[in-house]
Amino acid sequence: MSTPASLSTILQPALSEDEQDAVTDLYIRGTPPNTLRAYERDLIYITAWKLAAFSAPLAWPETETVALRFILDHSRDLHDASNSARGAAEHLIAQGLRKTLACPAPSTLDRRIASWRAFHRMKNLASPFDAPLIRQTRGKARRAAAKPRAPKSANPITLDVLEAVLATCDHSLRGIRDRAVLMLGWASGGRRRSEIAGLMRADVDLKDYPADGLIWINLIATKTTETGKTPRLVLKGRAAKALAFWIEMGGITDGPLFRPITQNDDPLARKLSPDGIYQIVQKRIAQAGFPKGFATPHGLRSGFLTQAALDGAPIQAAMRLSLHKSVAQAQKYYDDVEITDNPATDLLG
Missing domain, CATH: 1.10.443.10 (Intergrase catalytic core)
Structure with a gap:
């Protein structure tokens, strides 16, 4: 499986070209195809969000301010908001990257944060999502959005x-x-x-x-x-x-x-x-x-x-x-x- 162009930019720590190629190859062969596709989708999303929210490309390592804003923007309903968070969400909706202004599912936010952290690990960098304040904020947001878990199948096929x-x-x-x-x-x-x-x-x-x-x-x-x-x-x-x-x-x-x-x-x-x-x-x-x-x-x-x-x-x-x-x-x-x-x-x- 070839590396998507946008993902290949992540798989480039400060190494020689040959070493970069070897690391990239290891990530491709050692990562399930479905995970690679999820990484690609999440990278497209967070890149577009950062551009819409801050008018800036992703930074490596990313700042704690950006990480905190990402959590806050994706932990609340934006229908009644009139701030920059809603503006960024509307840009994402226009690009087909977000469906509505409603609060995304906590599992979706967890996955995107996990991908973002993985991108930092790929570049041998510390992730801002590991900072105590960011971790605590994410935990509070997850509990605030908690709902009874819906079963994957309404009834078991006994x-x-x-x-x-x-x-x-x-x-x-x-x-x-x-x-x-x-x-x-x-x-x-x-x-x-x-x-x-x-x-x-x-x-x-x-x-x-x-x-x-x-x-x-x-x-x-x-x-x-x-x-x-x-x-x-x-x-x-x-x-x-x-x-x-x-x-x-x-x-x-x-x-x-x-x-x-x-x-x-x-x-x-x-x-x-x-x-x-x-x-x-x-x-x-x-x-x-x-x-x-x-x-x-x-x-x-x-x-x-x-x-x-x-x-x-x-x-x-x-x-x-x-x-x-x-x-x-x-x-x-x-x-x-x-x-x-x-x-x-x-x-x-």
């Missing part, structure tokens, strides 16, 4: 929901593909849609399938694991049969594992996008008779863990498939189970 959704998948190639997508996404631990879409045929090991009915899945990387350090996942039973059937019927010998299907029910050569996974889940949820917005692809992940809790599976066993690093994070799904449905209430029979 086994009963999944069965209803799978029943909508017919024997067309599209139905065969969708059944495999849903079963792999659920049974392998609740995979994220980006992980499902990113699978290649080479990531699927069928050598144990004929004798033992097992399929091994090799994820290159996930949100919580590093490239090359993700443990192999296993599919068995109905999920393994669904995936093997898709591979056979789709003629998937190499390249992307899941692909778009034409109106003539033929697979294309390119991979299915994460948005394609989203559309599959939405379509099948609706066809199963559930209301619009009932669940999203994250419902596969939350549904797997919720079902594990309902079935009395130890949380550590579920986490080996879901690949959660934090027990506290995975525990939230276990805590969502109604106490009357908790298998522990039936220990005496």
Whole structure:
């Protein structure tokens, strides 16, 4: 992946040209593509904001005054403001870099600050966002904007929901593909849609399938694991049969594992996008008779863990498939189970 022009200006500490090239190459190879794209978008945004707010380009290192103003400008609603903060926001809106004058989500501000700090680290410079006053101000702003966290999926896709959704998948190639997508996404631990879409045929090991009915899945990387350090996942039973059937019927010998299907029910050569996974889940949820917005692809992940809790599976066993690093994070799904449905209430029979 080539370095975007605006980002390449950041990757230039006071080194020789050869050393700069080597550092740039390390950052490119050592940073996930999605992170690089996020860095690029954030750099474009903060550069435009600094120009609109101060009529000046970014400085390295940046001043604490600029850092404080950035936090203040992005921690309040500007609809009723008539100051320079609103003027800068309107410039960003005109450039398509900001949607409204409403206060941005705290997570968006956190990400942009994290990127700005990363740019300083790339240049071996101290970040103004590490100053005590700036850190305290950011903490106060985050608490002031705190809202109850909305779930990524309105409802978990537990086994009963999944069965209803799978029943909508017919024997067309599209139905065969969708059944495999849903079963792999659920049974392998609740995979994220980006992980499902990113699978290649080479990531699927069928050598144990004929004798033992097992399929091994090799994820290159996930949100919580590093490239090359993700443990192999296993599919068995109905999920393994669904995936093997898709591979056979789709003629998937190499390249992307899941692909778009034409109106003539033929697979294309390119991979299915994460948005394609989203559309599959939405379509099948609706066809199963559930209301619009009932669940999203994250419902596969939350549904797997919720079902594990309902079935009395130890949380550590579920986490080996879901690949959660934090027990506290995975525990939230276990805590969502109604106490009357908790298998522990039936220990005496």
